[in-house]
Amino acid sequence: MRKKIVAGNWKMNNGIEETEKLIHAVTNSIASLNLENVRVIVAPSFVSLTTAIESVKNSHVEVAAQNMHQAKNGAFTGEISAEMLVSIGVKTVILGHSERRQYFGENDELIARKIDAALANNLEVIFCFGELLEERKLDNHLLEVGSQLKNTLFHLKPEDFKNIILAYEPVWAIGTGETATPEQAQEMHAFVRNVIAKKFGKEIADSVSILYGGSVKPSNAEEIFSKEDVDGGLIGGASLVAVDFVAIIEAI
Ligand code: PGA
Secondary structure (H helix, E strand, C coil): CCCEEEEEECCCCCCHHHHHHHHHHHHHHHCCCCCCCEEEEEECCHHHHHHHHHHCCCCCEEEEECCCECCCCCCCCCCCEHHHHHHCCCCEEEECCHHHHHHHCCCHHHHHHHHHHHHHCCCEEEEEECCCHHHHHCCCHHHHHHHHHHHHHCCCCHHHHHHEEEEECCHHHCCCCCCCCHHHHHHHHHHHHHHHHHHHCHHHHHHCCEEEECCCCHHHHHHHHCCCCCCEEEECHHHHCHHHHHHHHHHC
16 A cells, blocks of 8 residues: 655754754644554754754654755765765655755756665655646646656666655645645646556556645645545645644645
């Protein structure tokens, strides 16, 4: 059975005190829930990772990083390598987020190298992809996402997928308050699963979790999560508010 996953992407928010507080609020609230097939992940900023890892001990919550550099080490001022993340106990990293693409010039080729570096270090990857508003308006969303998947994932080996989580994040829905309809999400998730099935086989496609991201909130989570191919969510804004994040976890 595919794992259900609710992951919170905190982006550039929260110092260590807020991190500790927010994690404790979440872990206390979910302690009594039955989360047998559900993973809960939070992704704080680099500086809060160690605090977060400490704070989630003995709870159901896991910690992910939001980014990393593709090189092993070297003269890359300000960057963090996969090995460094592993050294503090990080097991999962978000890669390919649209904000990285939009503001930091990351493209498919670079993201593919980051994915390789993460997998080589046994890090699990939450790989984000999605179309722009213009592409959706032109009805090119499937084509665009198909091409992103091809450029970033098709060189992988089938066994790499045990360490891959996919996250469909339509760029027009991120931080905008606008959400894809459950039908739009389902259409894309089924398409993505089919692309993976064609390239890597049905077994891999059936076992890979595909999350939806883009303005998921307590009021829309349940409907989106009810779709067959939606295995959870990558949550931005709403994951910064404990009661909202917990309500989204309850929705799954
Ligand atoms: P949002 O962000 O929930 O604030 O739209 C989602 C994301 O960027 O992962």
